Amino acid sequence: MTSTPRNAPRHGRITASLAALTALALIGLPGAAHADPDDDVDIDELNKRAEELEDTYDGELLQYTEIKDRVEAAKAELEDLDERLENSRGGVSAIAAARYKGDGFDPTLQIVFSSEPEDMFNDAATMEYLGDSQAEQISELIDLRDEQAEVTEELQEELGEASDLVEELEEQREEVEERIKEYEAEQIPETPGNGTVPDSSRGSGWEQTTPRMAAIRDEIIMKFGAPYPVSCWRPSAQDHGTGRACDFMMSANGAAPSAANKSLGQQISDYGTANADRLGIKYIIWEQQIWQSTSRQWTWMNDRGDLTQNHYDHVHISSY
Structure with a gap:
């Protein structure tokens, strides 16, 4: 996002600052993760393929089930994060509305929200300007944004691992079935015990x-x-x-x-x-x-x- 020139008219500064906060509140913070975790891998389709391997595999499908459980847990965590993010964005929107109605925004806020949000907390003057309560709301939004990005990355990795495992099992299926036939044909020795x-x-x-x-x-x-x-x-x-x-x-x-x-x-x-x-x-x-x-x-x-x-x-x- 481009910064507003210092010599811009006051109305222009107000509009730009409000736009920056509105974009932050409704779209998200810089660096937020917006990738759809299902873009590349469809877990339902993987489940169907895994079911077709049940007659051949046991231990490996147990491993797949482990990954699937982690995928479902990550999805549930993302849903919770989305809800918390939405609530937090609402709080930041309230800051925007209050500041706009009260004094038309100080240019400080535009600088805060048009750069890296984490940098704002290095400026004691900015912290004093925002007040503890408002700074805490914005800090929460930043933390939630980072947590969402981390969970999304973990989910993508788990989905990728599940996909790789199913592909590997499909490739080895004939070989494993042949091995099973050999074991079944062998004469099993009497139990030595x-x-x-x-x-x-x-x-x-x-x-x-x-x-x-x-x-x-x-x-x-x-x-x-x-x-x-x-x-x-x-x-x-x-x-x-x-x-x-x-x-x-x-x-x-x-x-x-x-x-x-x-x-x-x-x-x-x-x-x-x-x-x-x-x-x-x-x-x-x-x-x-x-x-x-x-x-x-x-x-x-x-x-x-x-x-x-x-x-x-x-x-x-x-x-x-």
């Missing part, structure tokens, strides 16, 4: 576990032991409900594991990733991170609120 796994390690759903998951479970118990019962099948829409997952508990009743058991959980997790192809491990969750056999990397999961839901007290292993 028959007769040798101690009763103290046998948790819920022990008998309903699939042969492959039982073989994985018992090999890990025989190699590392089990400080607490290992639970497997339970009613669930996820892998536990099909008998293809077990939880290797490192503590009881939601408590934090001891240092020794925390180390043991890490050893089991490392053993699983190192032997995933041989054993037919699909994914592992440990300490709020998930590892997929397809991507071969750990990724952070959303905070679910407690040690158990965030997998700090047990290692979750799912099999093909």
Whole structure:
């Protein structure tokens, strides 16, 4: 925005100052984010594509669901920010109206709103002129503008990550389906723990576990032991409900594991990733991170609120 010449008629200065404030109040501050977060990526379209991958993937779609939850949270935060911004702009508009009716504006205000708003707070005279209440309203508008820009950027990044993940899963789908067929065709060895796994390690759903998951479970118990019962099948829409997952508990009743058991959980997790192809491990969750056999990397999961839901007290292993 161009500044008004110092020798402009008084009426011109008043008009320019009022225009500057009106533009600020109704359009936004310099640097405000106005990008539509859905311009480049349509989350609904991504959801449909993800649903088509459900028969092939589990762990990876869990990762996608994590991203989708973050997208929805960011959208809700943006909606709240938009409402707060609108209210704050109304307050700044009131400043404009009051100043215009009272003294026709001091040119100081034009300088304030035609340059970087943050700079105004470096001028003690300007602060005194505006008064504490009005300065606070304008400061709030600046803060909300910056917060909106930050949340919008985060949302765009999350949408981009969701899009990249779906594209990657679509590209790998045939390869993964072939791998699943190979695992299904393999002769699964008898569980090596028959007769040798101690009763103290046998948790819920022990008998309903699939042969492959039982073989994985018992090999890990025989190699590392089990400080607490290992639970497997339970009613669930996820892998536990099909008998293809077990939880290797490192503590009881939601408590934090001891240092020794925390180390043991890490050893089991490392053993699983190192032997995933041989054993037919699909994914592992440990300490709020998930590892997929397809991507071969750990990724952070959303905070679910407690040690158990965030997998700090047990290692979750799912099999093909």
